[in-house]
Amino acid sequence: MIDPIHQFNIDKIFTIGHIGNQEIAFTNSSAYMFVSVALISLLMIGGVAGRQLVPGRFQSMAELSYEFVANTIRSNAGSEGMKFFPLVFSLFMFIMVSNMIGIIPYTFTVSSHIIVTVSLALLVFLTVLVYGFYKNGLKFFKLFVPSGVPIYILPLVVVIEIISFLSRPVSHSVRLFANMLAGHITLKVFASFVTMLGAFGFVGWVGAILPLGLTVALTALELLVAFLQAYVFTILTCIYINDAIHPGH
Amino acid sequence: MARGFRLSSELIAGVVVGAVIGWGFDRLLSTSPWGLIVFFLLGFVAGVVNVIRSAGVSPERTGR
Numbered sequence A: 001m002i003d004p005i006h007q008f009n010i011d012k013i014f015t016i017g018h019i020g021n022q023e024i025a026f027t028n029s030s031a032y033m034f035v036s037v038a039l040i041s042l043l044m045i046g047g048v049a050g051r052q053l054v055p056g057r058f059q060s061m062a063e064l065s066y067e068f069v070a071n072t073i074r075s076n077a078g079s080e081g082m083k084f085f086p087l088v089f090s091l092f093m094f095i096m097v098s099n100m101i102g103i104i105p106y107t108f109t110v111s112s113h114i115i116v117t118v119s120l121a122l123l124v125f126l127t128v129l130v131y132g133f134y135k136n137g138l139k140f141f142k143l144f145v146p147s148g149v150p151i152y153i154l155p156l157v158v159v160i161e162i163i164s165f166l167s168r169p170v171s172h173s174v175r176l177f178a179n180m181l182a183g184h185i186t187l188k189v190f191a192s193f194v195t196m197l198g199a200f201g202f203v204g205w206v207g208a209i210l211p212l213g214l215t216v217a218l219t220a221l222e223l224l225v226a227f228l229q230a231y232v233f234t235i236l237t238c239i240y241i242n243d244a245i246h247p248g249h
Numbered sequence B: 001m002a003r004g005f006r007l008s009s010e011l012i013a014g015v016v017v018g019a020v021i022g023w024g025f026d027r028l029l030s031t032s033p034w035g036l037i038v039f040f041l042l043g044f045v046a047g048v049v050n051v052i053r054s055a056g057v058s059p060e061r062t063g064r
Helices: A028-049 A057-077 A079-103 A114-144 A154-166 A168-198 A202-245 B002-029 B034-055 B059-063
Strands: A012-019 A022-027
Touching: A012 A028, A022 A028, A028 A057, A028 A079, A057 A079, A057 A202, A079 A114, A079 A168, A079 A202, A114 A154, A114 A168, A114 A202, A154 A168, A154 B002, A154 B034, A168 A202, A168 B002, B002 B034
Parallel strands: none
Antiparallel strands: A012 A022
16 A cells, blocks of 8 residues: 555566566556657647637647747747757647646656656757757867866866766756656555545544645645746756757856 | 755755766776766866856856
8 A cells, every 4th residue: 555656667568578587568658759749739729729819728828838839949948949840839738737747646756757857958958969069060169178278277177077067967857756756656655645644533633634734735836846847857958958959158 | 845956956056967977086096985976076066166057156256
C-alpha cells in the first residue's frame, strides 16, 4: 500500500521490434507522451480552426500560449531568437502539458524520468552548439573568454567557464526531473499518512485531517511547480540560445 | 522550494561535471589522482560561478 516509488514504474504495453538484442517497446511513458502531444495538437489546431476576430475560449487559450512564449523569447534572446520559436514553443507546451497530466491521480509523469529530461536538455545544448558555430564560426569561443580579465588568470577563468558551460545540460535536466520526482513522492507520502492514520479508528480520523489538508495544499503547489518548471526550462533555453546568437559577455 | 532546487542543481551540476572530467582525464592519461583533485576543485568553482549567475547577484560585476 505504501509505495511512493511505484507510480514511476515503466510498464511495457507492446513490443515494436528489436535493435540488436535490445527490445524496443511501447511503454506507458510513450503512451503518455502521445497523449500530451495529442492534447497540444487538439488545443492548437482546434483553437485556430475558427479564426474569429473576437477569440472564443479555445482560440484565446491558443493565442495566450503563443503570446506568452513569444514574449519570453523576445525579452531573453531578442527578436533574432524568434527563429527558434518552433523549438522553444514545442518544448514549453510538451513539458507543461505532460506535467499537468501527471498531476491527475493514476497517471504517469513523463518528466519524472531523467532520461526524458536529459534528452530534452541535450537537444537544446546541441542546438546551441551547432547554431553557435554555424553563425559565429570560431568567434563562438569568445563565450569562454570574458572580456577584461588579466592575462595571468585568464587560463584558469577559461577552464572554469568551459566547465560551467558543460554543466548546463546537467543542471538543466536535473532541475526539471528532481522537482517532478520530489513533488510526486512528497504527495504520495502525505496521502499515505491519511490511510495509515485512518486505520486507528476515530482518533486516527481526527488526526488524518492534517495530512489530508496538506495533501490538498501540496496538490495546488504541485500545479504551480508543474507550470513553473516548464517556464524555467523555457527561460533557460532562451538564455542559452541568446549565448549562441551573441557570444561574449 | 523551486528557487532552492534551481540554485542547488546549478552547484551540483558544476561539481559533478568537474569530477567526471577529472576522472576521464585520469583514465586517459593515468595521472591518478591529480586530475580528479584539480578538476573537482575547478568544478566546485564553476558551480559557485553558476550559482552567483543564476541568483542574479550583479551580473555586471561577475562578467568583468
